Amino acid sequence: MSRSLRWGIGLLLIAGLLLGAFFFLPFRSWLPGGTVGNVPTREVVNGTLFNRLFPAPQAGEQLVFTQEKRGFSQARLKQGAEVRALLSISDVASSPASRNKFMHTEERLQSWPLVDQGSQASALLVADRFQVKVIGQGSGLDEQQRHELLGAFDLQSLAALNPSVVQAPAIPSGREALPPGQQAPLRLPLPGMQRQAPQAQPSQARAPQGAAPRKPSLFSFNRAKAALEPAA
Amino acid sequence: MSATVLERLERLPRRNLTVLALRGISTLVPGGWQNQTSPEALISDVLGSDDLDLVQQVRARADELSRARHEGYRRALSLYDAVNRSQKAAGGLRVLANVAGALPLVKRLAVLTPASQTLQAVDLSLKVAAEMLAFTQVNGLPGDSFAAFGDSLREYSGEARVRMAALVCFDALLPLGDNALHRLDGLLGQVGSRELHQLPSYAGMASLLPGRGDAAHLSFMRRGVDQWLGWADGFVGELGLSGQRAVRALETTIGPWHGGMEQLATFLDAFTDTYSHTGVQAVARRLVERAAAEI
Numbered sequence: 001m002s003r004s005l006r007w008g009i010g011l012l013l014i015a016g017l018l019l020g021a022f023f024f025l026p027f028r029s030w031l032p033g034g035t036v037g038n039v040p041t042r043e044v045v046n047g048t049l050f051n052r053l054f055p056a057p058q059a060g061e062q063l064v065f066t067q068e069k070r071g072f073s074q075a076r077l078k079q080g081a082e083v084r085a086l087l088s089i090s091d092v093a094s095s096p097a098s099r100n101k102f103m104h105t106e107e108r109l110q111s112w113p114l115v116d117q118g119s120q121a122s123a124l125l126v127a128d129r130f131q132v133k134v135i136g137q138g139s140g141l142d143e144q145q146r147h148e149l150l151g152a153f154d155l156q157s158l159a160a161l162n163p164s165v166v167q168a169p170a171i172p173s174g175r176e177a178l179p180p181g182q183q184a185p186l187r188l189p190l191p192g193m194q195r196q197a198p199q200a201q202p203s204q205a206r207a208p209q210g211a212a213p214r215k216p217s218l219f220s221f222n223r224a225k226a227a228l229e230p231a232a
Numbered sequence: 233m234s235a236t237v238l239e240r241l242e243r244l245p246r247r248n249l250t251v252l253a254l255r256g257i258s259t260l261v262p263g264g265w266q267n268q269t270s271p272e273a274l275i276s277d278v279l280g281s282d283d284l285d286l287v288q289q290v291r292a293r294a295d296e297l298s299r300a301r302h303e304g305y306r307r308a309l310s311l312y313d314a315v316n317r318s319q320k321a322a323g324g325l326r327v328l329a330n331v332a333g334a335l336p337l338v339k340r341l342a343v344l345t346p347a348s349q350t351l352q353a354v355d356l357s358l359k360v361a362a363e364m365l366a367f368t369q370v371n372g373l374p375g376d377s378f379a380a381f382g383d384s385l386r387e388y389s390g391e392a393r394v395r396m397a398a399l400v401c402f403d404a405l406l407p408l409g410d411n412a413l414h415r416l417d418g419l420l421g422q423v424g425s426r427e428l429h430q431l432p433s434y435a436g437m438a439s440l441l442p443g444r445g446d447a448a449h450l451s452f453m454r455r456g457v458d459q460w461l462g463w464a465d466g467f468v469g470e471l472g473l474s475g476q477r478a479v480r481a482l483e484t485t486i487g488p489w490h491g492g493m494e495q496l497a498t499f500l501d502a503f504t505d506t507y508s509h510t511g512v513q514a515v516a517r518r519l520v521e522r523a524a525a526e527i
Binding site: 067075 | 283286293372376525
């Protein structure tokens with residue numbers, strides 16, 4: 001094999017590897033603008049968890065789920081063919097500005113701040129994290145009816161979904177149980193590493209915000225799993 | 233950067249052939265149809281209030297949502313655009329073939345153009361598949377069970393009744409005849425990968441369809457159409473749709489038509505974009521409903 005041929009093959013290989021790295025590695029997800037407000041999706045509570053917290057429809061009514069995304073779930077309350085209201089739960093992590101309107105309100109519903117927006121919408125901020133909203137459609141709902149609908153959501157379970165409420169004491173030995181060197185998982189920008197980080201990360205990053213019922217929720221389960229995995 | 237969903241809504245035509253065709257077909261659908269092209273009007277309709285400040289907040293939020301790549305609102309629109317482009321290309325070819333067929337020297341060209349019924353069936357099933365993909369892009373997978381998902385899908389198609397009526401009439405009843413929906417599965421059975429590749433929209437959509445290879449895509453399309461057929465059959469029966477009625481409804485707005493139904497379908501394919509027009513409106517409504525809930 002001649003010398004120039006060897007050089008040629010070597011250069012081809014290098015060029016191929018570089019091109020492959022550029023086209024096949026998922027660089028795209030590192031670019032800004034992929035998610036709403038550039039908030040990483042793992043810091044937003046998934047909309048699937050909201051579905052079972054919607055109020056049960058009364059006789060003659062029907063609840064049809066229409067949208068479910070990361071941090072958002074929406075359903076329509078229908079009576080026959082007519083849409084009475086849009087019911088929704090959203091995580092304000094991706095829309096921090098929506099929190100501002102609750103600052104000046106004195107109204108409370110089950111101790112959570114309540115705001116009316118325009119003539120057909122009422123919103124409730126639960127656990128400083130989740131916005132529950134009822135928007136009257138068609139012939140509309142009066143204030144009383146909207147507030148009753150807001151109260152019919154499972155607000156306690158919703159508050160328990162807040163990841164910053166479920167604090168370390170839920171599993172006291174959670175951090176110590178990790179072997180030395182893995183207590184704070186490094187967040188290198190490698191695709192494979194990202195999968196480990198989210199389970200331990202969100203609850204440690206935030207300071208505790210007031211005392212709230214500490215229920216063993218899905219998040220504490222994840223933390224327990226994160227603590228067990230390295231040992232196994 | 234391309235336009236956001238609400239900007240696309242603003243740019244939709246207020247009066248052209250597409251709007252006239254839709255207005256014509258909407259006479260068959262109870263409840264009628266409004267050519268909604270103003271984001272502000274749409275927002276205040278959803279919100280039930282004209283408060284300018286609130287409307288602006290919703291608009292800003294909607295633009296932020298549609299700019300986020302992971303949210304899929306714009307991906308749904310690009311799906312509609314892909315289907316629309318191919319429909320126009322194929323329709324244009326067929327119009328050309330019709331014209332050429334009348335000229336003695338270039339008569340042979342007419343034989344070459346794909347106008348067969350199987351191709352029309354594939355075109356329809358691609359549209360239905362695009363509709364389902366766009367639904368999941370826009371709405372996610374709502375509900376916790378398959379039944380809830382089915383309800384949600386029905387709700388979506390019921391909301392856009394004129395859109396569905398246009399799809400059924402322009403892409404099934406006019407080109408394939410009144411028993412189109414019953415023949416569709418049989419026609420799709422005859423489709424091979426050669427026919428599939430003759431459709432420009434397939435090249436655009438292939439990467440978005442689940443599965444690898446033409447056979448997997450075909451079986452996905454057949455399953456998608458199967459589900460849709462159940463609904464569409466009831467819809468056609470409920471409204472009493474037929475090719476004749478569609479032609480008569482169209483004549484009220486477009487003017488008298490003396491050709492055959494197939495030619496009318498070709499003409500509509502080539503010169504209107506009803507599919508992407510109503511698609512933008514449907515996506516915009518869902519987007520605004522979300523934005524209104526999040527402000």
